Amino acid sequence: MKKPHQTERRHLAIKRRCGACSQTISPGEQVTALFEDVHRRFHIWYTKDFKFPELGHLSASTDCFYFCRRPSCAQCANGPDTTTVHVDCLAIFLAYSFKIRSIKVKEALFSLHTSDLYRDPWRQAPLLCLQEQAAFDTSVFHFFVSLYDIPQLRTLPAEIREMIRLSSPRTFFWRAVATISAAYSVDLMAPETVHIRDIGHFNRGEPPISRLHEFESAGPMIIRITIDSDGIRRLERLAERPPSCSESSTCLAYIVELEAAIPQKALLLGGRLKLDIPVSWNSLRIWDTPGPPIKHLHFSPRLTLRSQRIETAIQYRTINLTAISGITLFYSQGMPFGIFAHRIATSSALRSYQHFSKLRQDTSIWIYLPIAAQDTVVCLVLRQTPRGRTNLLVRTRLCGDIILGPQLQPTQESKDYLLAAGASITMIYNELPHYEQVNHIGAYCDTASSQDLQPFEMHTCEHSLETSATYHSAAPLNSVTSITVFRHADGACRGILLEYENHGLRAVGECRIGVDASDHYTEPTRICVGKHDSTALLHEQTHEHVHVAIDSCAGQHGIHEWDCYHMSGVLHFVFSKRSSLIFIAN
Secondary structure, three states: OOOOOOOOOEEEEOOOEEOOOOOEOOOOOEEEEEEEOOOOOOOEEEOOOEEOOOOOOEEEOOOOEEEEOOOOOHHHHOOOOEEEEEHHHHHHHHHHHHHHHOOOHHHHHHHHHHHHHOOOOEOOOOOOOOOOOOOOOHHHHHHHHHHOOOHHHHHOOHHHHHHHHHHOOOOHHHHHHHHHHHHHOOOOOOOEEEEHHHEEEEEOOOOOEEOOHHHHHOOOOEEEEEEEOOEEEEEEEEOOOOOOOOOOOOOOEEEEEEHHHOOOEEEEEOOEEEEOOOOOOOOEEEEOOOOOOOOOOEEOOOOOOOOOOOOOEEEEEEEEOOOOOEEEEEEEOOEEEEEEEEOOOOOOOHHHHHOOOHHHHHHOEEEEEEOOOOOOEEEEEEEEOOOOOEEEEEEEOOOEEEEEOEOOOOOOOOEEEEEEEEEEEEEEEEEEOOOOEEEEEEEEEEEEOOOOOOOOOOOOOOOOOOOOOOEEEEEEOOOEEEEEEEEOOOOOEEEEEEEEOOOOEEEEEOOOOOOOOEEEEEOOOEEEEEOOOHHHHHOOOOOEOOOEEEOOOHHHHOOOOEEEEEOOOEEEEEEOOOEEEEEEEO
16 A cells, blocks of 8 residues: 655554454564554555564664654654554455455455554553453354364364464464454444443443442442453442452453542443543553452562653552462563563463563573472562662571572662561562563562561672672572472583472572473482683683582592582572572581
8 A cells, every 4th residue: 555655754653462363473573564544534554564673673664664662652652553463464354354244455454453452451551461362253263174174173172272272372373263253353333432430331342331320329439440462351340449369360450440540531442442541641550460459568669770751551460479389580680570470380481581572581580489389488578779789588488588689799788678578478560561671579468477577688609700690599408308400401500499308499590490401309419510710700701601410429520620519508509691600608
């Protein structure tokens, strides 16, 4: 389609979600962008094909546009709403819109663009990273099953079929099924403005139910809005704030606020609702639980130091520390930028890692906190330096004090912030996916401890690496019943997971569960550490990682290359992205 006349390049804020198949778009994939002509309503322009850029990048095209993925870009905020779509998904959508319903290109583009806009709960809503729901027409699915000659897929239970889809949602098969299903639901209606005060209840796909008169005499009402990957799913009125809920969701997000805190205008289109939020509106709080916590809630100061534009919403995620097997914190330059909760012992943080930009992946460090089934986190503290370097301090019933994060020297100025102490702690963090940052970390517990807390000590370490991005972890070697060694591709040690007689667990280095090869040893009696060229280590001249062997002896691997230790003292693991070293202190 002919491009509009331009005198200078305009910013187009492109999305990471395909408007046709609803799947995540990866950098390098061929896409096109749709946007509405500001002078001709219902007229949609689309750009030439381009490669989807990395987060934070700005790429130019021959269409006089900048395709922008810069977080909270002011020029994008003033630009048109856009829809980003895979090139092959767009071709399928246009072809089947005409084949199924005889809808021509112009109308099909408008329908696709409008439908995609209503997947956002409001204009310029934050990236919520919700797990996509299976949304496809059954007849389309059966057609593709026959086309690809895989009749077994047709007979599987829906739950098994969904597991298969989630294991490979971005393959052409599932993208095509979702895209053609979207073509079946083409809607050419114009949106209408509605008022939240007039809505008593709303479910997507149904007309809103008018507010009943009995609500008029009630006190201040609570509005709860449920959001999924397809936009606003439900709006409901509650007589009182719901009780705190420890269950969290990766598929749903919730806004639970007094009615006065919710914008009163919304747009309704074909059974879909979208809030109309003024630019000056205060930030809404988005949670991953239908009952956000209100008791004993404490947050750290802001972790990020950079200036940011005020967001239309603040997204909070919760982790019930009594219901998980551990957490992985992703660090870069001494600050956390992502957190993954291991719901089961074998779950991997790899999928979360793959959502980060290449820049973040290249500088990331994985810090693992294992939580044994018999153990309990009883205290959570955040330690922060004036320059933003952050340690998470954890005290558990079986393992005592654990310090996670970058190496801080005793001479460095830092301050400890108590987040929670007591039984059944839930960790809370404010996620900024657009920035790939964790902005705040907090916690709450139903029954706060009234006992005086012993302060956490500072890690003391006689060895270091000459880099600002050095991390330090430590664990005692006494009473160890098993060891799991995680290894780099060359066999060097990446991290060590230790289990103790009391069934407690501790980790040092990078233990990337479900990612790296590992060796498991029971009843170890000796740990052997390969020696390095210390000069190369200190100056970070090479990728030099420590080698570890369990239950070997000096005669087996050369006394001049290895140091062998009995299982006593404290194991210290100092590491960076390029190098690592281990030493034992008595």
